[in-house]
Amino acid sequence: MSQTMLDDSAAFDADAEAARHLALQERRGRISMILRYAVLTAVGVLMLYPLIWLIGASFKNNAEIFASPGFIPKDPTLSGYVKGWETSTPYTFGRFFWNTFLIIAPKVIFTVISCAAVAYGFARFQFPGKRILFASLIATLLLPNVVTRIPQYLLFSEMGWLDSYLPLWVPSAFAGDAFFVFMLVQFLRSIPPDMEEAARVDGAKSWQVLIFIVAPMLTPALISVALFQFMWTMNDFLGPLIYLSSVEKFPVSLALKLSIDTSEAFDWNRILAMSVLALAPSLVVFFMAQKYFIEGISAGGVKG
Amino acid sequence: MSGESRFLGFWYVLPYVIGLLIFTGVPFVASFWLSFTDYRLMRGAEFVGLENYVDLFTADRTFMRSLNVTLAYVALTVPLKLAFALFIAVILNYKLRAIGFFRTAYYVPSILGGSIAVAVLWRYIFADTGLVNMALGVFGIEAINWFGDPATAMFTITLLRVWQFGSAMVIFLAALQSIDKSLYEAAAIDGASKWRVFLSITLPLLTPVIFFNLVMQMVQAFQEFNGPYVITNGGPLRATYLLPLYIYETAFKKFDMGYASAIAWALFAIIMVLTVVAFWSSKKWVYYAGDKRS
Numbered sequence: 072m073s074q075t076m077l078d079d080s081a082a083f084d085a086d087a088e089a090a091r092h093l094a095l096q097e098r099r100g101r102i103s104m105i106l107r108y109a110v111l112t113a114v115g116v117l118m119l120y121p122l123i124w125l126i127g128a129s130f131k132n133n134a135e136i137f138a139s140p141g142f143i144p145k146d147p148t149l150s151g152y153v154k155g156w157e158t159s160t161p162y163t164f165g166r167f168f169w170n171t172f173l174i175i176a177p178k179v180i181f182t183v184i185s186c187a188a189v190a191y192g193f194a195r196f197q198f199p200g201k202r203i204l205f206a207s208l209i210a211t212l213l214l215p216n217v218v219t220r221i222p223q224y225l226l227f228s229e230m231g232w233l234d235s236y237l238p239l240w241v242p243s244a245f246a247g248d249a250f251f252v253f254m255l256v257q258f259l260r261s262i263p264p265d266m267e268e269a270a271r272v273d274g275a276k277s278w279q280v281l282i283f284i285v286a287p288m289l290t291p292a293l294i295s296v297a298l299f300q301f302m303w304t305m306n307d308f309l310g311p312l313i314y315l316s317s318v319e320k321f322p323v324s325l326a327l328k329l330s331i332d333t334s335e336a337f338d339w340n341r342i343l344a345m346s347v348l349a350l351a352p353s354l355v356v357f358f359m360a361q362k363y364f365i366e367g368i369s370a371g372g373v374k375g
Numbered sequence: 376m377s378g379e380s381r382f383l384g385f386w387y388v389l390p391y392v393i394g395l396l397i398f399t400g401v402p403f404v405a406s407f408w409l410s411f412t413d414y415r416l417m418r419g420a421e422f423v424g425l426e427n428y429v430d431l432f433t434a435d436r437t438f439m440r441s442l443n444v445t446l447a448y449v450a451l452t453v454p455l456k457l458a459f460a461l462f463i464a465v466i467l468n469y470k471l472r473a474i475g476f477f478r479t480a481y482y483v484p485s486i487l488g489g490s491i492a493v494a495v496l497w498r499y500i501f502a503d504t505g506l507v508n509m510a511l512g513v514f515g516i517e518a519i520n521w522f523g524d525p526a527t528a529m530f531t532i533t534l535l536r537v538w539q540f541g542s543a544m545v546i547f548l549a550a551l552q553s554i555d556k557s558l559y560e561a562a563a564i565d566g567a568s569k570w571r572v573f574l575s576i577t578l579p580l581l582t583p584v585i586f587f588n589l590v591m592q593m594v595q596a597f598q599e600f601n602g603p604y605v606i607t608n609g610g611p612l613r614a615t616y617l618l619p620l621y622i623y624e625t626a627f628k629k630f631d632m633g634y635a636s637a638i639a640w641a642l643f644a645i646i647m648v649l650t651v652v653a654f655w656s657s658k659k660w661v662y663y664a665g666d667k668r669s
Contacts (some may be wrong), residue, residue, distance in 0.1 A: 105660075107466050115464065115480045118538065122483070124506055125496050137502070140509040189391040196384020200499035204388060211399055213590070213650060217598050217619055218643040221636050222402035222410065228416075245394025252391065270468050277383060308601050313627055324491040328605065331495055343499065346492035357486050361479055363546055364486070 122350075129343040136339045151340030155348065158326065160318050164348060171322040174311070175304045176237050181244040182251060182300045183293050189246040190255030190289075191281050195264060205256075211249040224313060238314045239307075243300075251296045258292040259285070295363045298356065305353050311375045323349045390657040412642045414633035429635035438638065440613050441621045445642075448529065448617060449596045452536045457588055463549035465573070478545065485541035488522075494605035501531045501606075519583070522607055525614030532615055534603040543588045550584040551577070582661040590653050597646050618642045 082207050094229045122140075127142030135144065192198075193205055227238040246252050266288075267280050275283075279336060286293070308324045321329065327349050331342055357364060385392075410427055414420040431438045463481060467474055487493050500506045501521035508518040521527045554577065562572045600619045603609055609616035618638060626635035 104469075104471075105467065107471065110466060111463070111471075111477050115477060118484060119480055121496060121500055121506065122487070125499075128499075136499075137504040137509070140506055140513065185390050189388050192384045196387065198382055198384040198388075201384065201388075204392065207395060208391070211395070213594060214399065214403070215594060215598055215643055215646055217622060218406055218639050219402035221398055221632050221639065222405035223398060224626070225405075225632065226397075226402065241397045242394060244390070245398065246391040247394050247398060277387075281387075302486055303489070306487075308489075308490075308491050308604075309623070313623075327491050327495060330499075331605075339499070342495060346495050349492040350487055350490060351492065353487055354483075357483065361482075365482070367480065373603025 125343060125350075126347055129253045131340055131341060133339050136343070148340070148367070151344035152348075154338065154341040155330075155344035156177070158345075159330055160326070162319060164326065164345065166319070166321075167321055167323045167326040168348075168352075170320055171305065171324075174236050174322055175301055177236075177240050178243045179297050179300045179303050181240065182246075182248060183297050185244055186248070186251040186296060187286060187289060187293060188254055188281065189252050190259055191285055193252070194259035195255045195267065195285075208249045208252055212253060227314065233314060234316045234320065235314075236261040236320070239304075239310055248300070251300070255289065255292055255296065258289065262288055291363065294360070295366060298360055298363050301356060302353055388546065406636045406639060409633050409636035411637075412633040414631075414636075416630040416632065420633065423633070427634050429642070430634070430643060431637055436611065437616070437621065438641075440615050441618050442641075444529070444614060444616060445597065445618045446645075448533065448615075449593060449597065451529070452533045452596050452599075453589065453592045455533065456537045456540050456592060457543060457585065459537060459545050461544035461585070463540070464544045464551055465577070467544075467548055468551040478548065481544055482541035485539045488535065488539035489601065491601060491605060494601050497531060497535055497602070497606045523611055525612055528607050528611055528615050531662070532599070532606055535606070536599065537603045543592065546584055546588060547581065550581055554580050579662040583663060586653070586657050586661045590650060593649060593653070594646055597642060 124140070124142045127144060130135050130149070131144040132148050132150065135146065144303045151180060158164055158167075193201070193208075223238070227233060230237075232238050232241075267284050270280050270284055271277075306324070308328070311322050311325050312328075315325065318326075320331070327342075327345055330345060390516050409420065411422060411424060411428075412420040413423045469476060471477075484493075498505075502508075503518060503520060505521075505523070511518065519527060521531050558580075559572065562576060567575070598619050599617055600623065603615040603617050603620055604623075607615040609620050619642075622635050622638050622642070625631050625638060
């Protein structure tokens, strides 16, 4: 009897101890949780503030931009946008947006088609030389562009393609971004080929399988590819800088650089307004489709 | 699949093979050859043997300066960016509300960071009366001449890259979330401290993605162009005159293609050596859990 009482009280003590321990843990957990949110919020504000300031400052007048670190304009004005849209060239900013679109649209389409076909070949077929070719794909991922850029320039110059969009378009028609092929191959490998085999048994040709079965399954990954190519081309500066020389063909990135060279010393809100405009398409696309970005980057690991 | 040529798959990868030859393979070999020539546009190539390389390493002070600042830039940027990405990913990897919100907020700079517009913004942020100096002024701290001093100028272009830690962070976060929870439960039963758990479980299991991020970020950092070109224009005193800038000016301003190719190959050799060292050393520190990886 006393033995059981002893046991009981020991068990009671242990329970109380455990409860106290749990409460302590819970409190510690809550403190660490608050700490986490504090750090995350502070870092987030610090990171995004420059962008918020940029948007606010683009509506300030020139006198106010360098007057206070706040982002809310005291005397909001659209003059930066009006002047920025006019640009210091004979063309409006709309022209440069159109040029950017002319570069991006074919590039994205070529990339999606060529990369899908090549990834299909790598993921679903055996053929002589496949291992070496796949290894070359990984090698080009790591190969710095800087080493091939000069001969590429000479090649395009030889073909008379300078000051046209061809040097920017054509490589993408040949699955020029190895990274996308790699990402699609990884994606395809995670899908069992059952449906494709069934279709083949029913007599479908391999290209029919690609178009009617593989492409629909690949759609989410292809959207990621298109979005990343859109962003990268939007941000690409060195390519247009090397290949384009007439202002009438400039994309937004070059037009922006041109305008800081000519009017930065005095027309600050105009430069800031043009910067906001230049970032706007990327921001809009990102917020509309961020799921694809995060998934794409987690799946393959993207540069950036 | 009977009756089909065993080359069928090859037809699908053919575009890649052609592109590989024309836009990568041939240029790769050609640039190596060009680096042994004196090639100026309109005049053609003249073979000069090792002259370009001898010049680079014995007579060209700009090159040595540029090489030094490039190495400093990479050594500064890559570890900072990865450490920051990992730190934030670990904090995010708990059952937090609004994890999606924070992930998005941190990822935005990676999406926009490569844009010229952001480089332009950086000039305003670090200008003499720019955002940072105005903010410092609020706390009574004296304004800093960011672009006037070699060390602070380097800091501004490094910060632009570190600011874009989001993509590396998303990769870390995906890896963290795929770690088997039972490992943590077992460690908790054994009474291991959080720091101990991080060092003995989390970090080893993350080494494959750390390695991946390390190599990718390094290769990219060596090729940084937009930041120094637009923000600091290589200055002051060439303190941010990274090798890609030097290559660009030699090749596309002076059209001295042979010499520029030699600089490019010197840069390429450095990247190659460091990549090989990374791969070689990875056998010692990268941990692959069984055959789960594929």
